[in-house]
Amino acid sequence: MLYLNEPAPAVNSLHINSQRTVVVFCNDCKLPVTSSAKVIRSTDPAIADQYGLLRSDGLVGPGYAVITSTGVVRYRTFDPAPGQHSGEIDRLVRTLP
Amino acid sequence: MKWFAEFSRHHLVTTSVILIFEILFYRQYAHLGAEFHFWLHGLFGASIGLCALTIWQLCTKRGSRLSGWEAGALGHLYSAIPDIIFVATGVLHMYWMDILALHISIHFIPSPIATMLAIFLLCLLSYVLVQGKYRWIGCIVLGLAGVILAVALWHRQPIPTTLQQVKHQTVKYSWLCPMWDTDSH
Numbered sequence: 001m002l003y004l005n006e007p008a009p010a011v012n013s014l015h016i017n018s019q020r021t022v023v024v025f026c027n028d029c030k031l032p033v034t035s036s037a038k039v040i041r042s043t044d045p046a047i048a049d050q051y052g053l054l055r056s057d058g059l060v061g062p063g064y065a066v067i068t069s070t071g072v073v074r075y076r077t078f079d080p081a082p083g084q085h086s087g088e089i090d091r092l093v094r095t096l097p
Numbered sequence: 098m099k100w101f102a103e104f105s106r107h108h109l110v111t112t113s114v115i116l117i118f119e120i121l122f123y124r125q126y127a128h129l130g131a132e133f134h135f136w137l138h139g140l141f142g143a144s145i146g147l148c149a150l151t152i153w154q155l156c157t158k159r160g161s162r163l164s165g166w167e168a169g170a171l172g173h174l175y176s177a178i179p180d181i182i183f184v185a186t187g188v189l190h191m192y193w194m195d196i197l198a199l200h201i202s203i204h205f206i207p208s209p210i211a212t213m214l215a216i217f218l219l220c221l222l223s224y225v226l227v228q229g230k231y232r233w234i235g236c237i238v239l240g241l242a243g244v245i246l247a248v249a250l251w252h253r254q255p256i257p258t259t260l261q262q263v264k265h266q267t268v269k270y271s272w273l274c275p276m277w278d279t280d281s282h
Contacts, residue, residue, distance in 0.1 A: 001189055003256055003257060004258060004259065006258070051260060052260050052263045073260065091187045
């Protein structure tokens with residue numbers, strides 16, 4: 001469910017422009033493949049914290065956030081293997097503006 | 098063995114079909130890493146089915162052609178419609194899907210599985226009591242299930258809409274169950 005609805009944090013740091021974006025937070029996980037959105041990786045703990053994807057032990061993710069072309073974050077979740085869940089992520093981003 | 102003799106061929110067939118349906122259903126959820134949803138919606142759906150059957154029997158004062166098994170399975174099917182739609186067509190969960198057995202809200206009640214198990218057991222007990230002609234006690238037990246549901250919904254956490262709310266959300270479990278890769282089906 002796309003339950004979030006607020007401006008995405010750190011859009012400039014993440015170089016997010018006006019296209020649907022999946023920000024994957026992890027150090028060395030495989031990235032998901034989708035033709036419906038730009039996929040970028042972030043390993044920055046400060047940004048991960050803003051997305052609620054910094055673990056209590058200080059590790060980044062693994063997880064991802066889904067951002068609309070208008071810069072609104074609509075979904076974020078921890079995910080142990082985003083690269084293996086391209087289908088799910090693609091379904092999410094295809095519904096976005 | 099009297100009960101077995103009374104167990105009609107119709108019920109034998111439907112019970113078998115329901116068992117197969119539930120096993121396949123569980124395997125589908127497990128494949129998606131979503132066992133939590135199977136139990137949550139399964140228990141509440143079965144409760145709705147049993148509750149409806151019990152109320153029918155209380156109102157009409159006669160038996161139904163449906164067995165408890167059948168009513169429970171139909172209730173489960175009803176409560177799982179949003180998940181079926183998601184897997185089949187990719188339509189995401191939305192707030193309006195609460196009309197389908199509170200499909201969204203019950204994720205946010207305190208101790209979701211334990212609460213739904215308690216409600217299910219009370220509905221089952223109520224059904225058995227009404228079947229056994231203990232109608233008033235059955236009514237009271239069914240009412241107790243309703244009160245527990247009402248209290249649980251009253252104390253449910255609000256659905257977060259901001260990252261700040263997500264970070265401070267104490268009900269974490271409902272978000273730790275992503276629906277895994279669905280295009281492999």
